Amino acid sequence: MPSASRTAAMAFYDAAVLGAPKETSDVFNAVERVREKFARLIGATANEVTLTRNVTEGLNMMIASLDWKPGDNAIVCSDIEHPNGVYALYNMRDRHGIEVRFVSATADYAMPVETIEKRIDKHTRVVVASSVTFATGARTALARLGEFCRRQGVMLLVDGAQSVGALDLPVHASHVDALAVGASKYLCGPYGLGFLFIRRELAESMRPAYLGRYSVDLGDAHEGVQGGEQYQLMPGARRFDLGSYNYAAASAVDASLDIIGAATVPAIEKHVMNLSRKLDAGLRATGLPLISGSVADHQSHLVIVGTWIPTPEDLQLMSELSAFYAARGIRVSERMGRLRFSFHLYNTADEVDAVITATREWQKLPLLAKASS
Ligand SMILES: Cc1ncc(COP(=O)(O)O)c(C=O)c1O
Known part of the structure; x- marks a missing residue:
């Protein structure tokens, strides 16, 4: 983490010690700034980004919010995929009766894109794949996989932990539907903050597994305002936002993203x-x-x-x-x-x-x- 990021986090804590009010203190605006900067980093828009705690939470939020039917399947390469993505799917298997369909890595230890394409059928809802696998360092041919999945109407959920910030991943050009990233690796931030990109149209077709005040659109009304029984979800991925944010981590990542953004x-x-x-x-x-x-x-x-x-x-x-x-x-x-x-x-x-x-x-x-x- 750059020292400028520590300084920014400390500035938040200094303000907190002085009891800075949320409504008027600029330190709290770091959340919207990082949402915007993260979106820019991956060629998305701020409305396509929700804030999470880490990669695992992002993957789980996405997977648990799908409208699973028994007999649906999800494809994953457990040889080289991180256990966090695999357990999120096991949970759906055990709660909703889905099939977790495994494919093996290629002979050169990479994501087996061709095999995944062959294993997709009309019951496949999602393919979970890392952009770069933590196990073997292989970079996944995401643009090809994404194009195929999009044509088949299958969602491509990417774990970007090992690359986003260091390698370019233009999500729309690569047909990525959702991407989970944590701040603590290649975004050069602290632990406890992550981002989940969800393609806007897809996000707006979804009902989040959790709902809180920030998921609901009440215009400029205070966060304590009850909107009533009928409510409108926030645009895009913002409907996945929940309660208060990790403002200190957001302040730190704000500075980190400036450094990454300046370097490009x-x-x-x-x-x-x-x-x-x-x-x-x-x-x-x-x-x-x-x-x-x-x-x-x-x-x-x-x-x-x-x-x-x-x-x-x-x-x-x-x-x-x-x-x-x-x-x-x-x-x-x-x-x-x-x-x-x-x-x-x-x-x-x-x-x-x-x-x-x-x-x-x-x-x-x-x-x-x-x-x-
Ligand atoms: C590919 C991959 N996914 C997920 C994770 C877990 O990330 P987090 O702790 O932010 O959930 C890691 C951690 O090393 C990882 O390498």
Whole structure:
């Protein structure tokens, strides 16, 4: 998170300490500013964005608000999809009798778009897919998948946790129906705030699973006003808004989105892809197994070291390598026995060189010394 974002969050807390009134203090307007800035980032409009706590809440809000009928099905690639999206579907299976239809990842660990297309039938309501999978770093061919789903009248719900902010995702051009994102990863914000994009026409055909005062259109009336038994839902995705917002997090993300917006996502994408290709080539030359980037089309800004099904020995080695990196100030995420390098606008080519040098140093250590280094 940039220090400017911390300063912005602190400005909110300073105002809160002084008892700033919600009706007149500018610090509360950060919510509408971030809604607008997030929409711009993905080529949508502010009315197509609702605020959430995180990715999981966004996915669940969307999935739980569908009018499921027993026998409907939802398609997901559980090999590489995040568990949060998969559990949201299990919940619908157990509450509404839907079928969760699984497809396996491709041989190069990517979202199996062709297989998904074949598995769609007249009972398919939704396909859940990550823009970049957290498990293997593969980038999904969303434009193709989206076009197919749209033609079949199937909703495409995208988990954008691992890419939005670093890679461009123009939602309308990619035929994405809904997109859940959290602020804490590539939006460079704190935890506790997320965004859910829902295509306007789709949002307006839906009835949210939860309803609160902010979901209802009462013009400029105060939030405490009872509108009566007959009510009109807010336009677009705003009908999914509920109670008070995370204003401090919104203030922080407001500043983060200014930095990302000034750099521009297409320029960030070019930068992170250059770093990722450089690291991929450098690590490949060391002989380490790389699960990411096996196929050029699927390469993303994530580079993942490890194997598809790690042996106990692989797990041990990966955890030792991770500790070796950490001791040299190199931070990687260790997931499912694999090490994930994730790039953003602040990373540099020198850092990539440092990783490759550290890897070679680690490889030169005798086996027993590796454990204690
Ligand atoms: C692809 C993906 N989806 C969802 C999540 C969970 O995000 P959140 O904690 O914001 O719900 C993560 C977290 O790492 C993720 O990588």
